[in-house]
Amino acid sequence: MSVRLAIFLSAAALLASGCDVTTQLGVPCVLVKRDPTSDSTTGVRSTPVLEGEIAENQDFISFGSTDCEDLICVRDADAPRDSDPNAPAQGYCSQECVAGSSSCEVTDTSVDEVLRNRMDCRxxxxxxxxxxxxxxxxxxxxxxxxGETNSPYFCAGKLSAQPE
Structure with missing residues (x-):
């Protein structure tokens, strides 16, 4: 096998393996809010939202979560909660989507299967x-x-009371 052919085949294999696009959709994250002590001189900072600050059975969306590539962390009303009201509230990474599309497919295999199967654009x-x-x-x-959000639609877990 010539050196050129070996290099070409290696490059083709690398390019082919790069075709699988994984996102952080569904990966755990901490819900955040603007830190009340931040201002224009100190810059905008965030602080975790605490469990006690979120009402039961409520969807919650957080913009600016650095845990997520799109900076969007959500927790749907059916997601599990921590019983400690002072614990940082956990959610999962989300992204904007188009209603009726299949853009909410979770590709990260480490994401809980139940959440992967519930993910929907809503x-x-x-x-x-x-x-x-x-x-x-x-x-x-x-x-x-x-922020710069222009749509109410995001990838989030379909609620148990929500029709198919």
Missing amino acids: PLLLDQASLERLKRDDPVTYRNTF
């Missing part, structure tokens, strides 16, 4: 019209609350 924020109205009427509040 609204977690206000409806689209309300988001657009708030963005138009009060852009500062919108940006401070939702």
Whole structure:
């Protein structure tokens, strides 16, 4: 076998193995909120959301989680909770999605199978019209609350009460 052929075959094998795209979708993360002590002089910092700060049976979305490549960490209403109200609240990495698409496929095999099977694209924020109205009427509040998000749809666990 010539050296050129060996190099070509090695490069082809490396390129082919790079075709499997894995995301952090579903990987555990800590839910965060803006640190109330941060300001424009110290920069925006985050602090963990505590279990006691989240109501039972409530979806929660957190923007700015550095645990996730898309900086979005969510916990759906059916996700398990820590019984310690002072523990940092755990969620899983998410991403924006398009309703009706299959863009919420979990590719990381370390993610719990139950969550992998429940993952779906669904609204977690206000409806689209309300988001657009708030963005138009009060852009500062919108940006401070939702960042650059333009859609209410995110990958999250389908709720047990949610129809198929």
